[in-house]
Amino acid sequence: MKYISQTANIFTRYDKNTEGILKKIRKVSEDLLLQRVADCLVDGNEEEIEEIVRDALLTREPMDVINKGLIPGMNEVSRLWDEGAYFLPQVILSSDAMVVGIGLCEEKMGRPVQKKAKVVTHTAEGDIHDLGQVIVNALLSASGFEVINLGADVPTDEVVEACRIHKPIMLSGTALMTTTMTAFPRIAAKLKKLDLAIPFVCGGGAVSEGYVTGFDLGIWGKEASQAPGMAEDALRGLSWADIRAKWNG
Numbered sequence: 376m377k378y379i380s381q382t383a384n385i386f387t388r389y390d391k392n393t394e395g396i397l398k399k400i401r402k403v404s405e406d407l408l409l410q411r412v413a414d415c416l417v418d419g420n421e422e423e424i425e426e427i428v429r430d431a432l433l434t435r436e437p438m439d440v441i442n443k444g445l446i447p448g449m450n451e452v453s454r455l456w457d458e459g460a461y462f463l464p465q466v467i468l469s470s471d472a473m474v475v476g477i478g479l480c481e482e483k484m485g486r487p488v489q490k491k492a493k494v495v496t497h498t499a500e501g502d503i504h505d506l507g508q509v510i511v512n513a514l515l516s517a518s519g520f521e522v523i524n525l526g527a528d529v530p531t532d533e534v535v536e537a538c539r540i541h542k543p544i545m546l547s548g549t550a551l552m553t554t555t556m557t558a559f560p561r562i563a564a565k566l567k568k569l570d571l572a573i574p575f576v577c578g579g580g581a582v583s584e585g586y587v588t589g590f591d592l593g594i595w596g597k598e599a600s601q602a603p604g605m606a607e608d609a610l611r612g613l614s615w616a617d618i619r620a621k622w623n624g
Contacts, residue, residue: 401454403447408435412444412476417451419468421475428476437480441488445476449517456514457600463510470513490521492610493543494602497525497534499558499579504551507579510599511547518603531558535565538573544609547602549579556581560590567591574615576605584623594619 404410408431415424431440452469455461481487494515498505505527512522523541525534538546546566550556559577566573577587578596587595592615596602601622608618 401451403451404443406435406443409440409444412440413448413451416445416448416469416472416476417455419452419465419472421468421472424472424475425479428479432479432483437483441477441480445473445480446519449473452517453514453600453603463506466510466513470517473517488519491519492606493521493523493541494545494547494606495523495525495534495537495541495543496547497529497537497549498527499548499550499555500528500530501558502550502552502555502579503527504579505549507549507551507599508547511549511578511596511602514599514603515547515606518606520603520606531562531565534562535569535571538566538571539569543573545606546573546575547596548575548577550577550582551580553581556586559587559593563590563592572615574605574609574613574618576602588619588623591615595623 402410403413411427412424412431415427428440428445431444449469452461452466456466477488496508496512496515498508508524508527512524515522523537523543525537534546534548546562548559548562550559556577556579559575559582563575566575573592574594575592576594576596578599582595584595584597587593594605594615596605605618605622608621613621
């Protein structure tokens with residue numbers, strides 16, 4: 376039997392060991408106060424974000440705090456996620472801090488921040504494994520989209536009805552099990568029957584590119600980090616076929 380000779384790192388939380396990473400965070404603003412806002416967001420510090428944003432709002436316009444502090448900070452979080460430097464805990468903490476910061480700016484403005492567009496998300500009927508959906512929701516929200524989160528184990532008719540009511544620019548579905556991913560083509564068929572040609576991004580451990588691109592509206596989402604980019608394409612008016620051609624195959 377082999378024994379471990381070096382034990383110093385046994386209890387290291389590598390998902391929290393970001394000291395070296397944080398030193399490489401890009402500068403996003405020449406305004407030192409707004410840079411502090413961005414840094415706090417990248418650090419996922421929900422406790423300090425309130426104080427820092429309130430300080431910024433004393434001398435800065437709310438939309439400047441959002442567009443030049445909060446959003447650039449969240450873009451850095453997305454970059455670190457894409458590069459594999461950040462994991463789910465960091466993304467969720469930063470997303471929570473973003474919600475706090477946006478809320479304070481909305482309070483100062485006396486109205487909600489205008490969202491880019493709606494995206495409906497869900498985890499397939501019969502499937503309770505919604506980790507992928509949680510990440511997608513966080514990234515979409517941070518990118519300025521209004522997320523209509525239907526949750527996990529969502530019946531196909533409920534998904535279709537939500538699309539009929541909310542008229543989203545994109546629908547997202549996740550599935551971990553092969554027995555549940557069969558809900559996706561059924562949803563797509565029902566959407567087509569209602570003339571709702573909504574780009575339908577499907578992902579999760581059970582889902583393959585060949586499967587999703589085998590039915591109309593379907594677009595394979597290989598990584599959760601692709602969701603904001605796909606939503607931006609839908610917002611620009613690209614059809615589901617155009618988005619599939621860009622992101623798949």
